[in-house]
Amino acid sequence: GENVEQHPSTLSVQEGDSAVIKCTYSDSASNYFPWYKQELGKRPQLIIDIRSNVGEKKDQRIAVTLNKTAKHFSLHITETQPEDSAVYFCAANWEEGGGADGLTFGKGTHLIIQP
């Protein structure tokens, strides 16, 4: 089955700086890679996703890059703001809805934005 590794487990950055979170996956059949943001006590919410036919995708201050050869993908947040503080999870699967074997999640990165 799929295995997703996520680093770092905790990331502290100054407000206004950039943050980068990295994930690697094991199953070459995976072609859907979402990123979820989970605030304390709240539900995970999709913030951006990428499919294997695309190398990079941007949405305002958030971008995701994918290297299928190396089997890794990264989340980039620029001009960080206090409301970016949360736990971020990467995930992988061959199908967008998770398919019959579900999304495989990383262990999460606690992003702390220092004022």
Add this chain to the structure above:
Amino acid sequence: DAGVTQSPTHLIKTRGQHVTLRCSPISGHKSVSWYQQVLGQGPQFIFQYYEKEERGRGNFPDRFSARQFPNYSSELNVNALLLGDSALYLCASSYTASELFFGEGSRLTVL
């Protein structure tokens, strides 16, 4: 438009008891998935149901079971509770193979 709703939000059980968790998907969504999130970890896939049929199952023991009703709502049942079953149980719905929308979860504590 209501999102995914789950009940109860919190519950406390003792070892050996049984628990039933409930989920109502977003209107029009026919697929429901269940995930277990242990504190400090990412969600782990338990089941996926589509059109009332089990479509997939994660690496969980037979003590875990689920079903989906004609109105697409779903129940997750866990028998013979263990301390290690303490977790946040998340339900997610999607419209066929599309974005997963999660509920706020049911936090289960087993004493």
